[in-house]
Amino acid sequence: MTLLAPSRADAPPAHPLPVPARLSTVDLARVGLGGLRGRPLRAALSALGIAIGIAALVAVLGISTVSRAGLLKQVEALGTNLLTAAPGQSLQGDNATLPKDAVGMVRQIPGVESVSAVGTVPDATVRRTDRIPVAETGGIGVQAARLDLLRTIGGTGDPLASGVFLNAATARYPSVVLGSVAARRLGFDRPGEQVYTAGRWVTVIGILKPLPLAPEIDRSALLGWEYAAQLGFDGHPTRIYERSKDAVVEEVWQVLAATVSPEHPQEVRVSRPSDALTAQLAAKSAFNGLLLGLGGVALLVGGVGIANIMVISVLERRQEIGLRRALGATRRQIRTQFLTEAVALSLLGGLLGLVIGVGITLGYALHRGWPLVLPVEAVAGGVGAAALIGAVAGLYPARRAARLPPTEALASS
Incomplete structure (x- = not known):
């Protein structure tokens, strides 16, 4: 019996290749x-x-x-329930005028909690001294303000930076409250000094903090409603501020223009200041x-x-x-x-x-x-x-x- 040697193809390799290690x-x-x-x-x-x-x-x-x-x-602190009403243009293209009793009429709307207003004093400027030319206004307007203005637009915080606001006594005398921008442009950081407006010296009794819902107040000098009448103010409000209950804001919006000016509601511009922030x-x-x-x-x-x-x-x-x-x-x-x-x-x-x-x-x-x-x-x-x-x-x-x-x-x- 003859034994056959295994072929080279069937023979196991003398040195098998190692299995590559895996990296941990x-x-x-x-x-x-x-x-x-x-x-x-x-x-x-x-x-x-x-x-x-x-x-x-x-x-x-x-x-x-x-x-x-x-x-x-x-916005939550200031509230989204503040509405403003301002005069637009009449059908003839002239600037419209809000009625003098508009604030009282708005107060009769159901759900309204507070109403206030300001009125522009025509041809009045505020200057640090009487030596400054009248044309250099610094963008500061002079406005008559009602006593409940801060309660309406101030929100939950204290809107006063220093001093006091107008009251029943100071509103009849030469006293002024400066908005935050107006005070900065005039160089005031505390009350007690005087400014020159409409040919008269008036005493600064208060300075306001910035009011995000009323930026026009920031650039204004506020006089009492009664004292402003002595400087040519005609008693017509130029902007009305109204706060109502949150649940009825939309309803008040719908009737506010007609309430402010029943004869010409199309001449009244109604807006919500919080919308500008959002x-x-x-x-x-x-x-x-x-x-x-x-x-x-x-x-x-x-x-x-x-x-x-x-x-x-x-x-x-x-x-x-x-x-x-x-x-x-x-x-x-x-x-x-x-x-x-x-x-x-x-x-x-x-x-x-x-x-x-x-x-x-x-x-x-x-x-x-x-x-x-x-x-x-x-x-x-x-x-x-x-x-x-x-x-x-x-x-x-x-x-x-x-x-x-x-x-x-x-x-x-």
Whole structure:
């Protein structure tokens, strides 16, 4: 019986190839971060573009959220139940005039809680001294004010910055209360001094805080209704302020013009001042869209910078790649290494930008005295955007590194 030797094809290999080891998470992080530690300055400059973009996005969204919260809080404190009525134009194109008894008629509307008014004193200016030319008004108007004006437009807080408001006694004498803008333009920070108006000296008895719902008062000097009559005021109000219960604001709006001027309701302009404040939110949102676009451009530039740096890194580290491949590293491990490095570089920039953006938002909130409200979507989105940009930017360099043949990589100098 003849024994046949096994063929070479059936013989087991003398030296079987080892199974490539899998990189653990710790090893992958160590290898991926090794390139960043070896070139710290380059890594910092590359991450700076991502940091600027993330900081811009987080700061814009953060400031927008803080502004919205602060403005809504302000509107809530001032109230959305304030309506104003002012004269428009008559059918002949002339300026209309509100009736003298318009305030009393508005007070009869069911649900109205308080009504007040101001009236423009014609041809009157306010100046620091009588040496200043009459034409230099500084944009300050002289208005007669009813005694309940602050109770109607002031909201829940104290509208007085210093001094007192007009009362039954001072309203008949040469006393004036300055709005916040008027006081600043005249150079007053406390009451007690005098200003010159309509050929007379009057004493400043009070200065108001800014009134967001009545910016026209901020630029005015307020005289008593009775004293203003001595300066040529005819008694016709030029703006009526009305507060009603929240539940009946719309109903009062519908009848306010007809109540103020029953004969010519089309000549009365009715508005709600709080609508102007809430309209600022829409304007800021449009402006924020532009800033977010600029932040997105910065992120794009940062991503291109990271891709460029990673390509250069692959070219500079060809021998390292060839040595690792010769020692048994697979293409997948090389690709994962450089992809991890790109994502880590982008995340470092993203975290730095996140800190800067939150810091800017916090500083803005403290400066304005508004509540700090951080948008969770901006914080999470910033980190997620940084990781995504790093992955996209590092994909091509990582694939390029993985495709390098070991012999060619080791032969390069």
